[in-house]
Structures are given as C-alpha cells and as structure tokens.
Amino acid sequence: MKPHRLTILPGGERVITERIEGVRSAAIGLWIGAGSRDEPVTKAGVSHFIEHLLFKGTERYDAVEIAELFDTMGGELNAATSRETTVVYTRVPDDHLDVALEVMTDMVFAPSLNDIDSEREVVLEEIAMVDDNPQDLVHDLAAESVFGDHPLGRPVIGRAEVIASISRRSLLGYHRSAYAGPNVVLAAAGNVDHKRIVAALRKSRKGVESKAAALPRKPAGRVAAPGIRFLKKNTEQYHVCLAGPGIRRDDPRRYASALLDAILGGSASSRLFQEIREKRGMAYSVYSYGSQYLDAGQIGIYVGTREENLRECLEVIGAELRDVGAGNLRNGELERAKENMKGRLLLSLESTSARMSRLGKAVVLGMEILPIEEIERRIVAVTEDDVAALARDLYTPELLSAAGIGPSEKLFRTAVQRLNPSAVERAA
Numbered sequence: 001m002k003p004h005r006l007t008i009l010p011g012g013e014r015v016i017t018e019r020i021e022g023v024r025s026a027a028i029g030l031w032i033g034a035g036s037r038d039e040p041v042t043k044a045g046v047s048h049f050i051e052h053l054l055f056k057g058t059e060r061y062d063a064v065e066i067a068e069l070f071d072t073m074g075g076e077l078n079a080a081t082s083r084e085t086t087v088v089y090t091r092v093p094d095d096h097l098d099v100a101l102e103v104m105t106d107m108v109f110a111p112s113l114n115d116i117d118s119e120r121e122v123v124l125e126e127i128a129m130v131d132d133n134p135q136d137l138v139h140d141l142a143a144e145s146v147f148g149d150h151p152l153g154r155p156v157i158g159r160a161e162v163i164a165s166i167s168r169r170s171l172l173g174y175h176r177s178a179y180a181g182p183n184v185v186l187a188a189a190g191n192v193d194h195k196r197i198v199a200a201l202r203k204s205r206k207g208v209e210s211k212a213a214a215l216p217r218k219p220a221g222r223v224a225a226p227g228i229r230f231l232k233k234n235t236e237q238y239h240v241c242l243a244g245p246g247i248r249r250d251d252p253r254r255y256a257s258a259l260l261d262a263i264l265g266g267s268a269s270s271r272l273f274q275e276i277r278e279k280r281g282m283a284y285s286v287y288s289y290g291s292q293y294l295d296a297g298q299i300g301i302y303v304g305t306r307e308e309n310l311r312e313c314l315e316v317i318g319a320e321l322r323d324v325g326a327g328n329l330r331n332g333e334l335e336r337a338k339e340n341m342k343g344r345l346l347l348s349l350e351s352t353s354a355r356m357s358r359l360g361k362a363v364v365l366g367m368e369i370l371p372i373e374e375i376e377r378r379i380v381a382v383t384e385d386d387v388a389a390l391a392r393d394l395y396t397p398e399l400l401s402a403a404g405i406g407p408s409e410k411l412f413r414t415a416v417q418r419l420n421p422s423a424v425e426r427a428a
Contacts, residue, residue, distance in 0.1 A: 004359055004369065005194045011205055012182035015198045016359045018189040020352060026097045026190040027356035028197075029089035030108045031364040033185070034178035036158070037083045037151040037293070038217060044151075045158010046166060046174050048081040049123055053171070054088060055079070056115045058106045063115070069103055077104075081156055084293060085364055086178075091353050094191040098200070105186075105204035108179060113171055120163060127160050134231075134239040134405040135285065135304055141229040141403035142241035146298050148224045180208070187360030190352035220296035226420060228427035229403040230412055237304045238406035242317065242419070244399045246290050246297025249367065255378045256386040257290055257299075257394075262337040263324065263387065264288040264395070265301060269336065271320045272301065280316070282309040294365070299394050307407070311415040318419045321395045327388035334387060338379050345375060398422060 004018045035047050055077075057063045070077040075092035088108055092100045130136050140155045147153030186201050223245045247253055265272035265288030276286045286303040305313045348354040349372070362369045370378075402416040402423060417424045 006363070007194070007198050009198075009202060009205065011180070011208065013180075013184040013186070013201060013205060014182070014363055015186045015188075015194070015201055016363050017187070017192050017194045017197050018355055018359060019192055019194070020190050020355065023190050023352060024094050025091055025352050026094050026100075026188060026192050027089070027091045027352040028097070028100060028104065029087050029187045029356050029360045030104055031185040031187060031360040032086040032108075032179055033084070033183040033364045035082050035084045035086060036154060036156040038178070039151060039154075039174075041149075041151075041154075042162070043166065043170060043174060044154055044162045045123070045156075046162070046171065047086055047178075048156055048158050049120075049163055049166065050111075050113075050171060050175055051079045051081045051086050051088075052119050052123055053113055053116060054107045054111050056119055057112050058110045059112060060106055060110075061103060066103060066107065069099065073100065075100060083152055083156055083291075085361065087357075087360065089353070089356070091190075097192065098196070101197070101200040102204075105200065108184075109204055109208075111175070113168055113175065116168055116171065123158070123163050124160055127157055127163065130155070130157060134233060134235050134237075135302070137231070138239040138241050138302070138403055138405050139300070141231060141405070142243035142300050142401070143298060145227060145229045145401035145403050146223050146243050146245055147220065147296075150220060151218060152220060152293065152296060152298075183364075185360050185364040187356050187363065189355035189359065217294065220293065223296070224401075225426060226399060226401045226423040228401065228413065228416060228423055230409045231405045232407065232409060233405050235406055237306055238310050238404055238412060238415075239302075239304045240310070240314070240412075241300050241302050241403045242314075242397075242400045243298060243300040243403060244394060244401060246299040246394060247292060248295055248297055249292035249365065251292070251297075253386070253390055254292060255375075256382045256390050257292075258341055259334065259337045259379070259382055260324070260387050260390055260395075261288050261290050261299075262340055263329070263333055264320065264391075267337075267340055271324070272303075272317060275316050275320060276303065276305075276313055280309075280312070282313050282316075286313075307411060310406075310411065311418060314415050314419045318397045321391065321397055325388060325391040325396060327384065329384045329387065334382070334384055338382070341379055342376055345372065 007015045073096040077090045079088040144153040283305045290299045404412045
C-alpha cells in the first residue's frame with residue numbers, strides 16, 4: 001500500500017487521500033465528527049434529520065438535479081449517521097471526480113434546509129418502520145439497557161416527538177456548529193490527485209471563517225447494572241438481545257475482541273450459529289456484535305426464535321459463553337478466526353470505498369492509521385488466554401442485560417432467569 005497524504009486547512013478541515021494505481025474509480029467521503037451522542041435530549045435525532053436534508057438541495061442544485069447528476073455519472077451517492085459520525089459518500093468514475101466534489105461539498109456545507117416538512121414526514125415514516133421491525137427495534141432497547149439515559153443509549157434515528165416539532169432555526173444552528181472546522185474530514189481513495197482534492201475543499205470553504213471546535217461530548221460514565229428491557233408486541237418470534245458494556249475504540253484488546261466476536265457469533269462457523277441454527281434449527285438469525293466508541297463500548301448477542309425454543313436458546317448461549325470464558329477453545333478455532341479476519345482485511349483493500357472509509361473514519365475519530373502489516377501482526381499475536389480473559393470480562397452471563405420483544409413478558413423473564421437471575425431480580 002502506498003502511504004496516504006494528509007493536509008490540514010487553515011480552518012481546521014482535513015483532507016486525506018490514497019492514490020491507487022490501476023483503477024478508474026474514485027471514492028469520496030465527507031465525514032463529520034458529530035452523531036447522535038452529541039445531541040441534547042431536546043434535539044434527539046437532529047444529526048440523522050440533517051443527513052436527510054442534505055439531499056434536498058442547495059442554492060445551486062435542487063434535489064432532482066443532485067439525483068440526476070449522480071445517475072448520469074453512474075455514481076452511488078449515499079449517507080449514514082452513527083452515534084459519533086455522519087458521512088456523505090460516493091464512488092464515481094475518475095473523469096467525474098471534479099463535478100462530484102463540487103456537488104457534495106455544496107450539499108454538506110451549503111444545504112438550503114428549506115424543504116424540511118416533506119422530509120420530516122419521510123423521517124417519521126422511517127421511525128415508524130423501525131417501530132414495526134422488532135429485529136431492529138430490539139437493538140435500541142439493548143443500547144438503552146446498557147447506557148440508560150445517556151445519549152449512547154438513544155436511537156440514532158431519533159425520537160418522533162422531536163422530529164415532528166424541531167424548527168428550521170434549530171437545524172441551522174446545529175448544522176453551523178457541527179459541519180465546520182476540525183469536525184470535517186474529506187477522504188478520497190482511488191485514481192485521485194491529492195492537490196486537486198485539497199483545492200476543491202479550499203474552494204468550497206473560501207470566505208468562511210470557521211471558529212468551530214469539536215463538539216463537547218458527555219462522558220459515558222458508569223453503565224447501568226444489568227437489567228431487563230421488554231416491549232410487548234404480538235409477534236411470531238421473541239426477538240432477544242443480550243448486551244453489556246464493551247471496550248473503547250483505542251483499547252489494545254480490540255483485536256482480541258474482534259476474534260472473540262468471530263468465534264462466538266460473527267461468522268458461519270461460529271459457535272452460536274452452529275449450535276443454535278445448524279445443529280438445533282432453533283433460529284434463522286443468531287449473531288454477536290460489538291460497537292466501540294470514544295470512551296465506552298457495547299457488546300451484544302441477538303437471536304430471534306419462537307416461544308417453544310426461547311429458553312433453550314438462552315441456555316445454549318449461556319453455556320457457550322461460559323465455555324469460552326473458561327478457556328475451552330476448540331482445536332483450530334482461534335486460528336480459523338485469525339485467518340478469517342486477515343482475509344476480510346486483505347479483500348477490503350481491493351475496494352476503493354473500503355479504503356476511503358478506513359482513512360476517513362480513522363481521521364475523524366482520532367484513530368491511528370496502522371499499516372496493514374502491523375494490523376496483521378497484532379491479530380496473530382492474540383493468544384487463547386487473551387480471548388478467554390476478555391470473554392470473562394465482557395460475556396459472563398451475569399454481566400449481561402436482556403432486551404426482548406414478544407408476546408409475553410412473563411415467559412421472557414422466565415427464560416432470562418436461567419441465564420442471569422440477578423438481572424431479573426433487579427427488574428422485579
């Protein structure tokens with residue numbers, strides 16, 4: 001891999017690029033260091049709402065023109081909001097790079113924010129869609145069970161009551177404070193020229209005196225004691241998340257954490273997938289996951305299963321968690337996870353979009369950009385003892401909260417009782 005290039009503009013905005021020979025595409029991302037955790041409760045969902053509104057037009061381009069331009073280029077224009085970032089990104093043929101940059105920077109820095117009422121309805125429909133989708137909604141309950149009323153415990157998508165009433169003035173104020181200065185990173189990878197990318201961002205920021213600083217973030221603090229969150233819905237399945245505090249993103253154990261995730265439920269050969277789906281046929285969807293933030297983290301296990309399988313599913317999960325925590329890794333299990341992780345890392349290098357995301361996300365989150373060889377070395381260095389110790393620290397069943405959606409809270413509590421009795425007692 002060729003080294004990346006980084007330039008910091010006078011206003012604090014940063015540009016990072018990686019030129020890749022032999023490709024005709026360019027992946028571009030405008031990363032903003034603001035997400036749902038940066039919102040006060042009175043503005044819950046404003047980051048996600050603004051992300052939508054960026055596509056509704058600027059003074060120079062209306063919404064239809066933006067869509068038509070990228071369709072004409074054969075490009076893919078999209079955006080995403082997370083708890084700590086917002087990103088607008090595209091991938092276009094290299095001969096359309098200048099136009100794509102001009103339109104994207106206009107969208108991000110100079111949105112009109114005029115047509116908010118129609119998009120307000122779109123976001124309210126999106127919130128309603130999640131409310132009707134229990135396998136998504138249960139993850140919001142899981143985050144709340146870990147972080148309580150901290151912003152990290154709130155849905156990224158926002159609250160309907162906030163979206164329904166928030167004013168254009170509030171939206172403009174939040175946009176002005178977040179989309180400027182050191183909160184902004186422009187990342188590009190592919191057949192790109194660093195100087196041209198820098199010039200494009202300079203042009204878009206010409207005449208703007210940015211005094212913006214990184215948004216103040218409420219520390220995560222202590223997480224809530226393990227408990228239960230349950231939402232009664234007349235569903236065919238019980239949708240369950242077992243969740244607990246994880247590790248922060250600069251924790252040196254993050255490589256052991258990724259390998260542990262692969263062993264537990266992050267791959268087709270993982271324990272939970274094999275034991276619950278393949279051997280017993282008790283679930284279609286079962287997996288583990290992890291999220292890492294500036295000063296906190298969250299781990300979780302999801303399973304969707306019918307009433308008659310719920311108790312056994314949780315018993316199997318508990319048994320596997322205790323087995324890994326006891327250090328009983330199976331023959332070749334860790335090595336297979338390492339090869340899986342290294343393979344996915346190397347395959348991602350063939351994608352200009354993946355390389356752009358790697359650079360942009362690292363810079364906007366203040367993470368070190370390690371050479372691929374160093375990442376591989378750290379993966380290989382993880383031992384079975386490292387994995388078992390982390391499993392005990394994070395996945396001991398007594399440390400996990402339980403979030404569920406289904407027809408009967410009583411039945412749900414009875415099933416969780418066999419996994420973590422203390423969580424049920426606290427919620428009584």
